[in-house]
Amino acid sequence: MSCTGHSAEPPGDKAATDAVFTSLLEDSAEDLYESAPCGYLSTLLDGTIAKINDTLLTWLGRSREDVVGRMRFADLLTVGGRLYHETHFAPLLRMQGQVSGIAFEVKAAGGSRLPVLVTSTVKTGGDGQPLLIRTTVFDASERRSYEKELLRRQKAAEEARAQAEADRERLQEALSVLQQSLLPAALPEVPGLEAASHYHTASLDRLGGDFYDLFRIDGKRWAFFLGDVCGKGPQAAAVTSLTRYTLRAAALHDPDPVAALTTLNAVLHERYTGGDPRYCTAIFGVLEPAGDAFTVHLASGGHPPALLVRADGRADYLSTPGGLLIGVLPTASFTAARTVLEPGDTLLLYTDGLTEARIGESRDLYGDRALLDFAAAHPDMGPHGLVSALRGLLDGFGEGLDDDTALLALGVPASTTPPGVTN
Template identity: 65%
Template sequence: MCPADGGDSGGDRAPGKQPGDDAAFAALLEDSAEDLYEHAPCGYLSTLLDGTIAKINTTLLDWLGHARGDVVGRRTFSDLLTAGGRLYHETHFAPLLRMQGEVSGIALELKAADGSRLPVLVTSTVKTGGDGQPLLIRTTVFDARDRRAYETELLRARREAEREREELKRLNATLQQTLLPPALVSVPGLNVAAHYHIASADKVGGDFYDLFPLTDGTWGLFLGDVCGKGATAAAITSLARYTLRAAAVYDPDPAAVLSNLNTVLNHEYNGTDPRFCTVVFGLLTPDADRDGFRITLASGGHPPALLIRADGSADFLPTPGGQLIGVLPDAHIATTTVRLDPGDTLLLHTDGLTEAHTAQLGDGDRYGDEALLDFVRALGPTTAAHTVAAVRDLLDTFGTGVDDDTAVLAISVPRPPSEEQQ
């Protein structure tokens, strides 16, 4: 688009020849500011503060098919727009221009004299006088036909993608639901609470837990974490969950349950893309004489449970040496047995909690085991419901700092009513 094309056709402009270059340069200098304005490859207009058009260039008049006399002093910029564009201009463009003195790259449509529409990109600045008072508005208008077609396509694709993402989120949420018990069963003489925190709606996480009856009045419970996220992790989660329940029926000894799970997963996944999970499995046996429970916990490489005693003291319940489940042919499982007396609470968690980024500590710093222990110590003595509610609030304070799914499961033995009133 070079408007300065006439009058120099006879010029000899052999390469490297000085006089010819001078002639070309001289021709450029003759390209007056006036001509640059009138025939610039974009539309120019200046309007008074009330929008009345004071000056408009030939390029824009040609695009619109208007005569100068029909426009200058007679119409406002807003009049040149489609009705919808006018609404947009008055509710968005004009207020913003007033407030900040400049607005750029806004997509609008102009209405030409013949009724056709011209998609444009508009940029305006407010020219102010020496005293800072606004005097007039200068506007450039770029032809955006090609770009608009492209953007329309982009927008369509984006909408499509958003719809699909919504669908995916819905599917993920549904799938996640199927990996967790719809409601925790009630165990006589025991309070139970759990919470699952979904870190990302786009990917199914791999945490799981369950609590279910076994024979002879005993109960099984587990909580675990499959490495990774997404469909593969969900498949392993599902396999782990059902295998654990079946294995517990077959042989409820916690170490045997996890060994059997290890065998199943180890057969299924190995090689260059090993998949594993870490799990705590517990066998709960009521202790009728003392209104409490005995629990034997087996850990396969899982972060240790926390035990909060009736007297308010709290500590980790280590199961050292337990190895992660699913990759080592003969993974070592560590067990420990404790009594849960009235007022005692046991908390199981996945490391989404302790690996959460905390704002207070700055980027890169994780919440950590020590902080969790302090947090739990401040709660004691407590109950399952209260502990889970507190952890839930804690996760809320981390916000987006929780980048992995987190599951917590707590059980507590209620105090006798007489004590509770104290």
């Protein structure tokens, strides 16, 4: 059984279809040429117009007598279009035998302009010699206004992008100046002590919240601090600024580390009470020379413990348990610790950008243990050597390091090494 369900056409419909076809067949080639919905013209090789259809003559507002044998194709174009014709269109046509879809504007007799798309081919004789050029011309008014709109938008987008880039550069410059103002331009020279620091900026677009400082308190004592304000951006920078100058002032008033952090706690809590609590973690300490060594008295408020690397390569955290975040509660207790830096010993302060960097494919935290091992594996380097090695470590983290990181290393040079200080 056949499954193709042909139904016979009613005889009346077939007759109507035939009538339509018949009228189509009567559309002569000549009439199609003259009244086609596009312009046709044929020119000699030098561009002189030899034949042109009614459609194009209508568009041009000209009579056949005005045009044939009297004008060249290029004469129909705007002057700019003529330049383009001579420098691009004609050479391409000559070399390739055809050019398609070129946008021009043709000038009508009344002075109006019609955007068109032009395609030309060279007709050759039996011997391959070029005889004449055949050209079709399409009305492209709609297409051109669409393209102009696209070009306009592209230009607008390019300008916006350039503006955005310039704005971003200005912002980055402002941010970097501001960021620098939150850190010492250079560490001071402390007689008998070597100090080194490093600040890694995670993003050029955002102010980091890490900070550190080293400064003189009186004739023999020096204070140092390093910390981390919660958050990033301008608000964090404002807290950082307040923190830095509060600790500096507090140290001059009473250099006891717990007293300095207590003052900072009171200031931050008072300033940021209400809907926008801001706090930080910090280690604050005082250095005092004792022969060729330095005594260190420090206190921590919620900050990762300092790391001590001894001359013999032992590495240990200087534990300060129980210190609270600074600025959260109206009163807070902070834990103090003491140690002595003998020649060859180095004390490292750091922010958690280092220990909380993500490593490897598992994206595990780098961690306190790894840092301890790293320090133990790099003994005898002094503050500069240690900071330099840690910079290499930070670089190696690549994208795993997504937070700002501050490092401050303080050490007494081994007795043979002359003291030196750099930032």
